[in-house]
Amino acid sequence: MEYKIKEIARILGIRSGKWNEDSISILLTDSRRLSFPEESLFFALRTKTNDGHKYIEELYKLRVRNFVVSEMLPVFETLPDANFLLVKDTVKALQKLVAFHRKRFDIPVIGITGSNGKTIVKEFLYQLLHDEFHIVRSPRSYNSQIGVPLSVWEMNEKHTLGIFEAGISQPDEMERLQPIIAPKIGLITNLGEAHQENFLSLNQKCQEKLQLFAEAEAIIYNGDDAILSHNIESALLSHKAVGWSRTDKEAPLYISSIVKKEGATTLTCVLFGIDRQFTIPFDDDASIENVIHCLAVMLCLKPSSINDIAKFSRLEPVDMRLNIKQGINNCMLINDTYNSDINSLDIALSFQQSRKVDKKMKSTLILSDILQTGTLPKSLYKKVADLIHRKGVQRLVGIGRDLASFEHLFDMEKEFYQTTEEFIRSGKWKNFHKELVLIKGSRRFHFEQISELLEKKVHETILEVNLDAIVHNVNYYRSRLKPETKMACMVKAFGYGAGSYEIAKTLQEHRCDYLAVALADEGEALRKAGISIPIIVMNPEFSSFNVLLENYLEPEVYSFRLLDAVIRETERRGMTFYPIHIKLDTGMHRLGFQPQDIPEIIERIKRQSGVKVRSLFSHLAGSDEAALDEFTHQQVECYEKAALALEQGLEYKVIKHILNSAGIERFADSQMDMVRLGLGLYGVSASGQSGLKNVSTLKTTILQIQEVPAGDSVGYNRKTFMPRDSRIAILPIGYADGLDRHLGNGRGEVYIKGKRCPIVGNICMDTCLIDVTDTDAREGDPIILFGEELPVQELAAKLDTIPYEILTSISPRVKRVYYRE
Numbered sequence: 001m002e003y004k005i006k007e008i009a010r011i012l013g014i015r016s017g018k019w020n021e022d023s024i025s026i027l028l029t030d031s032r033r034l035s036f037p038e039e040s041l042f043f044a045l046r047t048k049t050n051d052g053h054k055y056i057e058e059l060y061k062l063r064v065r066n067f068v069v070s071e072m073l074p075v076f077e078t079l080p081d082a083n084f085l086l087v088k089d090t091v092k093a094l095q096k097l098v099a100f101h102r103k104r105f106d107i108p109v110i111g112i113t114g115s116n117g118k119t120i121v122k123e124f125l126y127q128l129l130h131d132e133f134h135i136v137r138s139p140r141s142y143n144s145q146i147g148v149p150l151s152v153w154e155m156n157e158k159h160t161l162g163i164f165e166a167g168i169s170q171p172d173e174m175e176r177l178q179p180i181i182a183p184k185i186g187l188i189t190n191l192g193e194a195h196q197e198n199f200l201s202l203n204q205k206c207q208e209k210l211q212l213f214a215e216a217e218a219i220i221y222n223g224d225d226a227i228l229s230h231n232i233e234s235a236l237l238s239h240k241a242v243g244w245s246r247t248d249k250e251a252p253l254y255i256s257s258i259v260k261k262e263g264a265t266t267l268t269c270v271l272f273g274i275d276r277q278f279t280i281p282f283d284d285d286a287s288i289e290n291v292i293h294c295l296a297v298m299l300c301l302k303p304s305s306i307n308d309i310a311k312f313s314r315l316e317p318v319d320m321r322l323n324i325k326q327g328i329n330n331c332m333l334i335n336d337t338y339n340s341d342i343n344s345l346d347i348a349l350s351f352q353q354s355r356k357v358d359k360k361m362k363s364t365l366i367l368s369d370i371l372q373t374g375t376l377p378k379s380l381y382k383k384v385a386d387l388i389h390r391k392g393v394q395r396l397v398g399i400g401r402d403l404a405s406f407e408h409l410f411d412m413e414k415e416f417y418q419t420t421e422e423f424i425r426s427g428k429w430k431n432f433h434k435e436l437v438l439i440k441g442s443r444r445f446h447f448e449q450i451s452e453l454l455e456k457k458v459h460e461t462i463l464e465v466n467l468d469a470i471v472h473n474v475n476y477y478r479s480r481l482k483p484e485t486k487m488a489c490m491v492k493a494f495g496y497g498a499g500s501y502e503i504a505k506t507l508q509e510h511r512c513d514y515l516a517v518a519l520a521d522e523g524e525a526l527r528k529a530g531i532s533i534p535i536i537v538m539n540p541e542f543s544s545f546n547v548l549l550e551n552y553l554e555p556e557v558y559s560f561r562l563l564d565a566v567i568r569e570t571e572r573r574g575m576t577f578y579p580i581h582i583k584l585d586t587g588m589h590r591l592g593f594q595p596q597d598i599p600e601i602i603e604r605i606k607r608q609s610g611v612k613v614r615s616l617f618s619h620l621a622g623s624d625e626a627a628l629d630e631f632t633h634q635q636v637e638c639y640e641k642a643a644l645a646l647e648q649g650l651e652y653k654v655i656k657h658i659l660n661s662a663g664i665e666r667f668a669d670s671q672m673d674m675v676r677l678g679l680g681l682y683g684v685s686a687s688g689q690s691g692l693k694n695v696s697t698l699k700t701t702i703l704q705i706q707e708v709p710a711g712d713s714v715g716y717n718r719k720t721f722m723p724r725d726s727r728i729a730i731l732p733i734g735y736a737d738g739l740d741r742h743l744g745n746g747r748g749e750v751y752i753k754g755k756r757c758p759i760v761g762n763i764c765m766d767t768c769l770i771d772v773t774d775t776d777a778r779e780g781d782p783i784i785l786f787g788e789e790l791p792v793q794e795l796a797a798k799l800d801t802i803p804y805e806i807l808t809s810i811s812p813r814v815k816r817v818y819y820r821e
Contacts, residue, residue, distance in 0.1 A: 001025065001101075001156045005066050005083050008041065011100045012068070012093050014085055022066055022083065027094065027153050029146055031055040034508075034532050037063035043090045044069045045146070052090070058511070062532055068093050091145060092176070098149035099179040105155055108301060109162040111183025111216070113174070113209045115192030117290050118143060118165040123318040124294045125163055132305055133161035143167035148177050161301075166212050170198040174211040185300050186213035186240075187220040187293055191227055206231040218242050218300045220293065223251055244296045253296050258288060264313075267292070271299060271306070278312045284351035291315070327454045329433040332361070335451045336440050345370070345384065345440055349391035352438045361436050365393045366450060368420075368441035369400030377402050385409040395435070399423055399445060420445050429453050461700040461733045462815045464787075465498045467506045469693035473681050474510060476691055477664050486655065486674035488514035488536065489681055492522060496682045497738075497807040498696050499816045501529045503681075508533050516676065520544035523553040536581055539591075545569045549578070554614060558583040558591040563604060563611075570610030579614035584642055586635040586658075588621040595642045602649030615655035615674065616643050624662035624686040632663075636670050662686035684793060684803045696807060697787030698814070702729045702779050705772065714769050715761020719745050722760075726773045729757075731783055734766040738810040739785065742799055744768065751784040752777055 003011075006019035026040040031052070034040065042064055044052035056067055060079045068085045069076075076084055087093040110125065112118045119141045126135055136159040138151040143165035151164055166177045191206055199205040206227060213219045221228045223243025232241050245251035246258075254270040260283040267278045267288070280291050291312065298305045327333040336348045345367070352363060365388055370380060381403065388396065388410070395413040398404060404416040417423040420441075429450065437454060441447035478487065489512050490496070495503040504515055504526050516536040517523045523535045524547050540548060540555040542565055548555055549569065557563050557580045570578045582601065585592030593601060605613060618639045622628030636658060643656045656672040661680030663670070665687045679686055683695040708714060708726045722728075731750070735741045740748075744763040749756045750770055757777075761769045770783075786792045786806065796803045 040064055041066045043094045045090050094149050098153050102182055109183045110185045111181045111212050112187045113166045113212050114189030117189040120318050121290050121293050122163050134159050135161045137163040138165045149180050152180050174208050178212050183216050185218050186216040210235050220296045278309050280312050331432050331435045334438045348440050362394050364395040364435040364437045366397040366439045368445040369402040371442045381406040462817045464697040465818045466695050469695045470506050472693045480668050485671050486513035488516050488676045490516050490678040492518035493808045497810045502818050504531045520547040524551045527551040554579045556581045556583050567608050567610045576609045577612035580611045581615045584618040586618040586638040588619050598642050598645045613654050617657045620663050665689050694788040698785040700731050700733045700783050702781050703732050704730045720761045729770050729772045731768050734764045736765045737814050751790045
């Protein structure tokens, strides 16, 4: 749904100002999430660590024109045609606007609060009700002072049901969220100790949460919970209360029996006096309680929605927490690093108990310090020790200073570490064997690192792409530049094989100034994926003008024929001053105008209004080779003279750039206004310098190992004969995946368990063979074909080619897996 900017000003109580006719459909609070600038209204939020006001000038350059601010800075006067809505508090303004938006809809809305289970219940309700309602719901766990309004803003006239979460961490917050969600049906899942340090008592926190339901028609809760029941009565909300119970037969929803069997549970319920049975595919206490909450909500919302009891058996687990996966050494893993408090620990331990089908499997808990409880550490960890003893934990790995301080409270097999890194360095995780391991930690402990080490890897050929390495490499080159120097990053050729969208998205989030692609189609794909920063098309084709101009892609112009064609097309469309990038040939002789063409370029540009020169650039032919330094200096000198003449003739400044990755490394004094980062972005130094991080790792696993006697051949055409009795491993990767066929017959090698092993025989379309005789390799073991341990530069040298070719040759059928360290 859209609002005119002048209507938003009225809603926010801004009486003065001249507003244009811009329409707003997107509320933006994080400048890195910009997708559609013309439709976005940016709220400049101030936090303890950041200030959104400092990103406004940059957003303006990215075509955002509408801003909500709490201060008018001098720089704003230099931003013509921008709308600035001045308010006292931008967060409150965001909430006020969305509260107005919420009032436009008279549909049932479910508001969910509580210490645990909000997201799971929300997603279960969606699974159970999406066939009967057009549902709008919180994305993931957007339940904060900012997340709630961003969620509710998504409501439109097509929706027939809303389901929103609301979380608080301190008093007075729920009062601000209530008019934004304004639920007709409220659910409080439970009351735990998360953020308890900001509240005087559980009762106070409960009263704060109940404010969400001030105008609700029904409040659903566990009627057997004494604290919830007491506070609902104290808040004079009993007339709205719908408490389900396992003990009170008079409750609107009475759970008469819960029978668990082989990973499923049968619930026998009495719904307003009618017996019903529901079977659900879970047997842990947390899921059972969450489903009961859903039953109660559905009874209040639409009683007929529970008639299809089969859909309860089709419920799928929500992939967020309490997931169970296969681990190393016949272990099973339960990864619950979503949050950590005593209540959620109780739930997770119950889940662990329910998964222990083999009595011989040891119950192990990896636990971090429990934060933000408001309880004295001694009392807290005494309670933790009692809980895990009662739940049958046999081995405890405690991580954190507090846990280590109370080691004496725990009476099972135990070990303690100050940090996650210390535990990982110890190598003790390698000794886990046939254990049911619950990984339970606060987010700041980064237990995902432990989960990654303990998880059994899936057998597949993948290209792992380290997005953190991309950021590191950008910052590595930025450290060699002046703060004001811009950077254009190359994402052409599918991001050098790594995947252009994920790379572009990461670069956009980290303030890259320009992206560069080879073809207009590549730029169009990025625009459709939400990439909004400027994009240069390095090889525009005459047939691509429509794609170029429709997606606001900026073409490289290298000839008068192309220049005239771009001018004609922009003028035909009534466009003015469309940005173009003039390429100058200073000696590479690939594409570009000649230096002597500058006067004619000036003349043609000045007699039209369709285009404007955004930049002038050239390409260095040998910046990576010291033997060619004299020629490089000649190119730079030639370029500088041409750039001066162009700017003088046009009578305005243009962005000047000539350095590529190797140029940044070796000729930083010639950085000018912008540099272009290509191969270096992907972790390969063209001039052999250190300091970059590897980005792409090509990995696979061993399918099978065969014993081949001495004298036998392997592979097609019998090109390799084994000189000794050998162990030959078959890998699921071949030339159709991008593994160059010339690497066969001993020319190439792979990395396994700290050793390099040769590729033997001809490489096939889908497989290849390696000699693992000198290793203890086993079927299923991981293999690296290139990466940190086997640099892509080495493969390129073996093939007498360049790393670009290796990286861009990886087939699209190879799955790209993106991760952050």
